[in-house]
Amino acid sequence: MRLGDIAKVSAGNVAPKKSAFCDSGKPFVRAGSLSGLLAGGSVQSLERIDDKTAERLGFRLFPAGTVVFAKSGMSCLKGYVYTLPEECYVVSHLACVTPSADLSKYLEHYFNYNRPNRLIENPSFPSIKLSQIEDIEIRLPEKSIRDKQVGRLEAVINLVDICKDAESRFDDLVKSRFVEMFGTLEHPRYAIVELQDICAYIVDCPHETPKYDGMLEYPAIRTSELVGTTIDWSSMKYVSEEEYQRRTRRLIPQPGDIVYAREGTYGSAAILPDGYRFCLGQRTMLFRADASVCLPQYLLFAITSPDVKGQADLLNVGSTVPHVNVKDAKRFRIPLPSLALQREFADFAARVDKLRFVATGIVLINPMT
Numbered sequence: 001m002r003l004g005d006i007a008k009v010s011a012g013n014v015a016p017k018k019s020a021f022c023d024s025g026k027p028f029v030r031a032g033s034l035s036g037l038l039a040g041g042s043v044q045s046l047e048r049i050d051d052k053t054a055e056r057l058g059f060r061l062f063p064a065g066t067v068v069f070a071k072s073g074m075s076c077l078k079g080y081v082y083t084l085p086e087e088c089y090v091v092s093h094l095a096c097v098t099p100s101a102d103l104s105k106y107l108e109h110y111f112n113y114n115r116p117n118r119l120i121e122n123p124s125f126p127s128i129k130l131s132q133i134e135d136i137e138i139r140l141p142e143k144s145i146r147d148k149q150v151g152r153l154e155a156v157i158n159l160v161d162i163c164k165d166a167e168s169r170f171d172d173l174v175k176s177r178f179v180e181m182f183g184t185l186e187h188p189r190y191a192i193v194e195l196q197d198i199c200a201y202i203v204d205c206p207h208e209t210p211k212y213d214g215m216l217e218y219p220a221i222r223t224s225e226l227v228g229t230t231i232d233w234s235s236m237k238y239v240s241e242e243e244y245q246r247r248t249r250r251l252i253p254q255p256g257d258i259v260y261a262r263e264g265t266y267g268s269a270a271i272l273p274d275g276y277r278f279c280l281g282q283r284t285m286l287f288r289a290d291a292s293v294c295l296p297q298y299l300l301f302a303i304t305s306p307d308v309k310g311q312a313d314l315l316n317v318g319s320t321v322p323h324v325n326v327k328d329a330k331r332f333r334i335p336l337p338s339l340a341l342q343r344e345f346a347d348f349a350a351r352v353d354k355l356r357f358v359a360t361g362i363v364l365i366n367p368m369t
Contacts, residue, residue, distance in 0.1 A: 004134030007099040007107065011071065011130060012090030013059045016049070025050035026061060027086070029068065031075040031093040034082050049089050059089050062096050065104035069116045071095035071128040079115035083108045095133055103140075105150045110138065170356045171228060174349050178301050181345055182335045185307045190337045195303070196330035201288040203251045204262070204326045205280035210247060212237040218244040222281035223261040226268035229304055239279060247279040251286065256296045258287040260303060263323040267309045271296050285329060295339065297346035302334040 003009065015030065027043040037043065049059065062068075066084045070076035072093050083104050090096055095116070099107055119128045141149070183189035196202065210220045218239045225232050239247065253259070255274040261267060263283035272278050280286055289299045302308065311332055316322040 001138060001140060002134060003097070003136040003138050006101070006103060006138070006140065007097045009130050009134045010060075010096050010098070012062070012068075012092045012094045012096055013057070014092045016053075016057055020049060020053050020057065021047040022050050022053070024048060026054070026089055028089045028091070029082075029084070029094065030091045031070045031073060034068075034070070034075070034080040035078075037082050038080060043085060043088055046088075054089060061087050062090050063087055063098060065099065065102075066090075067097040067099075067104060067107045067111060068094045069111060071116075071130070071133075072126070074126060076117055076120060076126050076128060077123065079117040081108060081111040081116065095128065095130060097133065102143075103146075105154070106140075106146050109150060109153050167356065170352050174301065174352050175305070177348055178305065178345065181341065182337055185333060185335075188335050190335040192333050193336045194330065195287070195332040195334065198290050198294040198299070198334075198336060199287050199330075200290045201251055201286065202326055202330055203280075203286045205282065205284045205286075206247050206250075210237070210239050210279070210281055211243050213240050213243070217241070218277050218279060220247070220279050220281035221259050221270075221272075221284060223264055223266075223268070223283045225281070226259065226261045226270055226284070228268060229270055229300055231270045231273075237281070244277060244279050251288075253278045253280065253286055254288070256289070258289070258296060258300055258303070260285045260287060260324075260329070262325070262329070263321060266312060266322055266324050267304060269300055269304050271300055283323075285324070285326065287329075293336065293339070295342045295346055297349055298337075298342040301345075301349070303332065305334070308332050308334065 012029075015028075021028070025048040027046040028049050029037075029043065029046060033041075033046055049057075054061065062084060064084055064086045066088075067081065068084065068090055069081045070078070070093055075093065084090075097107060097111075116128060116133070117126075119132045120126045140146070181189075185192065212220065216238055218241065219236050220239050221231065222237070224235055253272055255272055257272045258269050259272060259278070259280065260269040261283065262285040269287075287299060287303065289296045312322075312324050312328070315324065315328050
């Protein structure tokens with residue numbers, strides 16, 4: 001059936017001047033609010049409009065359970081989907097899907113799987129017509145089946161959140177151990193050296209955008225694939241052999257090399273595993289440890305430490321786009337303990353990784369039961 005037959009599809013309100021907002025009233029949800037709300041933020045922290053001002057401006061109040069997502073502007077490329085937990089005013093850049101029955105959670109899960117940004121016809125001028133949303137054909141099972149499906153999906157999401165929390169705690173454990181063993185720049189326990197002194201190579205990615213063609217043999221790691229100190233394979237893109245050869249003329253990445261995000265969310269990094277022929281994607285940098293003085297496992301946590309992040313932040317004061325260039329990276333200062341102590345730390349990090357795998361595996365095993 002058509003979505004328009006089971007839900008009211010409409011747009012929000014034109015954003016008022018700053019003077020219209022006050023300390024009381026109903027929250028006003030903007031397109032830019034969605035990322036924070038989805039990360040656990042509360043609508044109570046948003047700007048507010050009182051009923052008198054809303055009536056004067058002709059604003060429509062949207063009820064709790066309304067599913068919202070961006071329908072115009074660059075925000076709609078992100079595909080964020082959010083369900084209002086209470087009555088809110090909503091900006092005109094957002095589409096508002098208000099179901100006629102208890103369908104909010106079902107529609108939220110539907111749009112999280114069938115992202116609304118798939119309806120965008122021209123990414124250069126992204127927009128989604130309300131009529132397109134109304135005409136979406138949606139399969140609506142019986143209520144008992146629908147409730148069961150929603151319950152299972154909610155259970156899976158809760159388990160994923162538990163795993164993310166566990167991941168964060170394991171990461172904090174390794175970072176704490178690093179500081180405990182090696183100190184900080186302010187309180188060093190070992191000699192402080194520059195990164196160029198312990199790396200055989202520090203190489204920037206080719207500045208032209210790779211030509212992606214889906215060849216699974218040649219992954220091209222971009223900043224979006226670097227999450228903390230791991231590689232996220234879910235959005236990985238691949239290049240042809242010809243493109244791979246072109247992008248590895250300066251240096252062929254090897255297992256044990258470290259790829260570092262040098263722009264935007266700079267500071268994330270990961271060690272390249274064996275079994276793949278990687279090349280550098282967009283806005284990345286490659287570090288190869290000098291095996292005579294430094295282990296890759298130690299170098300990884302050294303360059304992702306708060307000390308190195310702080311050095312990068314100082315270089316980006318006033319920068320429109322935060323970034324790190326090769327010249328700056330070479331001058332990053334880190335402690336250099338003995339190889340024996342580096343191996344001790346690497347063994348500890350490996351044991352934590354095994355615990356991480358066991359803990360998250362136990363949580364996620366057969367989550368649909």
